[in-house]
Amino acid sequence: MHKTPPFLSILAVLLLVILLAPVPTAAQGNEPTDDEVNAIAKQLYCPVCENIPLDVCPTQACRQWRETIREKLAAGWSEEQIKQYFVEQYGASVLATPPAKGINLLVYILPPAAFLAGAFILLRTLRSWRQATIQAEPVVPVQPEDPYIARLEKELRRRDG
Amino acid sequence: MVIQVGYFSLVLTFLVALYGAGAAAYGAIRRKTEFVESARHAMLLTWPLVTVSVLAIVWLLVSGDFQVRYVYSTTSNDMPIYLKVTALWGGQAGSLVFWSWLMAAFTSAASLRKWDRDRELLPWVVVVTMVNLAFFLSLSILFENPFARMWRTPDGSQVTAMFQPGGTMPLIPIDGRGLNPLLRHPGMIVHPPMQYLGFISFVIPYAFAIGALINGRIDDRWIRISRRWTLVAWLFLSLGLLLGSWWAYDVLGWGGYWGWDPVEVSALIPWLSATAFIHSVMIYEKRGMLKQWNMVLIILTYALVLFSTFLTRSGVLSSVHAFAESAIGPMFFGFIGVTFIASLILLIRRWGALRSESQLHSLLSREALLLLNNLLFIGILVVCVWGMLFPLISELATGQKVTVGPPYYERAIAPLGIGLMLIMGVAPLSTYGRASWKPLVRALLKPFAASLLVPLVLALRGITNLGALLGFWASALVALVTLYEFWRGAVARHRRHGEILPLALWRLAGRNRRRYGGYVIHLCAVLMALGIIGIEMYQTETQATLARGEQLTLGRYVIIYDSLAQFDDPGGRYVTRAVVSVYRDGKYVGEVYPRQDYYYAPEMTVTIPGVRSTLEDDLNVMLVGWEPIPTGGTTFRVILNPLVNFIWLGGLLFIFGTLVAAWPDRKS
Structure with a gap:
């Protein structure tokens, strides 16, 4: 089976980001804080224990991965570069949402499309019901909605009678 | 001895359930009431029979009979007794029997109701519930036998079997492996029973719906009978979700209550369709509309209950909940397919008869707004099902594993959630039938104007996040409209009957428990929304x-x-x-x-x-x-x-609100 180069487009975007992005927050040489490490780890998923974000995973392996983030930050890597590094090492499943390309686009397209289709069907159904109702009883005496008018009419009727 | 009695009782229940289903179907088709009556007795008998098995398992767990594999893998000597008892649902085999036990309890209780007016529904309710019960029992008997023991063969290897294989010796470990420590928490002790109760109790409304479809009695009787069962099922399911969140918040040590883990999502999906159902049955009862749609929703809800159970128990989704994995997948999947297709065939057969005279006078009427509510709930359901299944689809299609995590769900569900809140704010003031915009606007004006003060004050106090301001505003609108409804009703009684306000409020709610119980639940949604906005946006x-x-x-x-x-x-x-x-x-x-x-x-x-x-x-x-x-x-x-x-405060009030709505009337 032919496999398309997996992350070409992401790489292109990344290149742009690197070119345009402001200077990374962690300047080279400074020891990054735990908070800086966690901010990135939060967006990644532990590659071994599925569905656990990397910042909270207690296993030894994840501790090492957090250290990797720290080293990369200390070496002056940007957030995107580090995320990209993890994707290349462990596959797209480390990202919290799949990269929007190929079959993965379905993730983002199907729910809004289904919702719009549902809304369309509902609206059409409601309309057809209303049409049917209006045709079934064309002359509907308008009920006075205002309690004041209602009372007024009642009194008028009493006077008439 | 205890082992044999427990296992024998399980097999016997299975046979009794099969007999019940057969006798009920035969009695209904041949019009032999004595067979139906016998089937009803069989249904009643299932609960005491499974109780014997459950007691046997509990006895083995507490006495520490480690030759029994289930006891060995879920308990250890140093565990306190209450934890040994709760180990009943700490692993796959035990929790399946526990599940059957709860299901048997509900079906036995249903068999005891007064059936005089609904004789024609009885046999089919028996058939549906007993087939479902027999299925779950068969899983225990064939695949996940909690009474299976460990034996050592002459060559030193180890086998697990119910009865002693030839030439083997009993293998009796000194101590067990102990219960997963994550499960040794009060939330985890109560969460599974609640979740299971919520799941299994939907079998009753589902059985009534299927009974109505088979029998052809498709007026609103099945809905009226099953309304309370549905509410109780919904209460348990909601509590199960809440307790699970509390447990996650308290014990998993990640500062969150909900991580959009596939197993969490799978527990949420039946709740979403059930909540849509609870709202749409009101249109059915008040206006005689949407007979087909209500059938679709209850069939969908029960199918999702089974599907959700299948996903978590078959190990298809790998996640932190994987302790319930095992090899029951294919049979489970087959059962879901067969029941779902059979339900659909029955539904299609009656599709024409279920057509109702749908009248709609206004797009602002209560029924139109309730349908909009259904659209949003089903929208969230689609988001959840898709997010949960996509990783499996991706793996099958491309071999590549992906994660669909919180950002996806949050982005997709937040707008739908805000939409639901707005409908919740408007719908209580709308009327059924001929609604026009004038009185609706008039009723809405005061609470609407007051609600705008909330984001205004918050903005002045330095909150600038637009999403949060929108969320707080929508919450304020719902709260004010709901309280305004209570206030208007109570003041009207106060004026008419001269009752003091608290008494007027009490009697008002008492006169229309369903409506005001529902409003209390809406207030819970507001409280929970506050908690969710707080943790999601300001953590x-x-x-x-x-x-x-x-x-x-x-x-x-x-x-x-x-x-x-x-x-x-x-x-x-x-x-x-x-x-x-x-x-x-x-x-x-x-x-x-x-x-x-x-x-x-x-x-x-x-x-x-x-x-x-x-x-x-x-x-x-x-x-x-x-x-x-x-x-x-x-x-x-x-x-x-x-x-x-x-969030937790809302949960407590939620129990109260649901009980108000479901409390039996004095007459019946």
Whole structure:
């Protein structure tokens, strides 16, 4: 089976980001804080224990991965570069949402499309019901909605009678 | 002896359930009431029979008969008795029997109701419930036998079998492996029974619906009978979800209550369709509309209950909940397919007869708004199902594994959630039938104007996040409209009957419990929305390694690391516990004790946060790591969750609201 180069487009975007992005927050040489490490780890998923974000995973392996983030930050890597590094090492499943390309686009397209289709069907159904109702009883005496008018009419009727 | 009795009783229940289903169907088709009556007795008998099996398992767990594989894998000698009992649902085999036991309890209870007016529905309710019960029992008997024992063959290998294979010797370990420590928590002790009750009790409304479809009695009788069953099922399901969240918040040590883990999502999906159903049955009862749609919703809900159970138990989704994995997948999948297709065939057969005279006078009428509510709930359902299944689809299609995590769900569900809140704000003021915009606007004007004050004040106080302001505004609108409804009703009674206001309010709610119970639940949704906005948008955190006496600041809080102690605990665990002082705005407010417990028996570590909890916020302090030498640093992670306790507060009020709505009338 032919496999398309997996992350070409992401790489292109990344290149742009690197070119345009402001200077990374962690300047080279400074020891990054735990908070800086966690901010990135939060967006990644532990590659071994599925569905656990990397910042909270207690296993030894994840501790090492957090250290990797720290080293990369200390070496002056940007957030995107580090995320990209993890994707290349462990596959797209480390990202919290799949990269929007190929079959993965379905993730983002199907729910809004289904919702719009549902809304369309509902609206059409409601309309057809209303049409049917209006045709079934064309002359509907308008009920006075205002309690004041209602009372007024009642009194008028009493006077008439 | 206990083992044989327990197993025999399980097999006997299976046979009784099959007999019940057969006799009921035969009696209905041949019009032989004595067969139907006999089937009803069979249905009644299932619960006591499964009870014998459950008691046998509990006996084995408590007495520590480690030759029984299930006892060996879920308990250990050092566990207290109450945990040994709750180990009944701590693993796959036991929890399946527990599941059957709860299902049998519900069906037995249903068999005891007064059937006089609904004789024609009875046989089919028996058939549906007994087939479902027999299926779950068959899983226990064929695949996940909780009574299976361990034996040693002459060549030294080990086999698990119910009866002693030739030439083997009993294998009796001295101690068991112990219960997963994550499950040794009050939330986890109550969460599974609630979740199971919520799941299995939908079998009753589903059975009534299918009974109506087979029998052709498709007026609103099935809905009226099953309304309370549905509400009770919904209450249990909601409580199951809430308790699960509380457990996750309290024990998983990540400062969150909901992580959009596939298993969590799978537990949520039946709740979504059930909630849509609870709203749409009102249109059915009031206006005689949507007969087809209500059938679709109840069939969907029960199918999702089965599907959700299948996903978590077959190990198809791999996640933290994987302790319930096993090899029952294919049979389970087949059963879901067969019941779902059979339900659909029955539905299609009656499709024409279910057509109702749908009249709609206005797009602003209550029924139109309730349908919009259904659209939004089903929208969220689609988002959830798709997010949960996509990783499997991707893996099948491309071989590539992907994660569909919180950002996807949050982005997709937030707008739908806001939409639901707005409908919740408007719909209670709308009327059925001929509604026009004038009275609706007039009723809405006051609460609407007042609700705008909330985001205004918050904005002036420095809250600039648009999403949060929108959320707070929608919450304020729902709260004000709902309270306004209570107020209008109570004042009207006060004027007419001269009752004092609290009494007027009490009698008002008593006269229309369903409506006002529903409103109380809407208020819970507001409380929970506050908590969700707080934790989702304003959660802050920090982490650092501290030496003794050093401090760490997060917002208005400062924590100071005082000391660390390590000791053995009688519960079979090695505890590392820190003492941390908490200051708020410079004032000492108390100590918290973050811990990590290492369990010897299953060799697992559990992180238990130290929490300072107030209505305003929760300060969670977690122990991340420590240096072995006492002078070395200890790493703490501090998470501040504003408003999170409103979620649990909403949960408590929720129970009250549902009970108000479901409380039986004095007449019946």
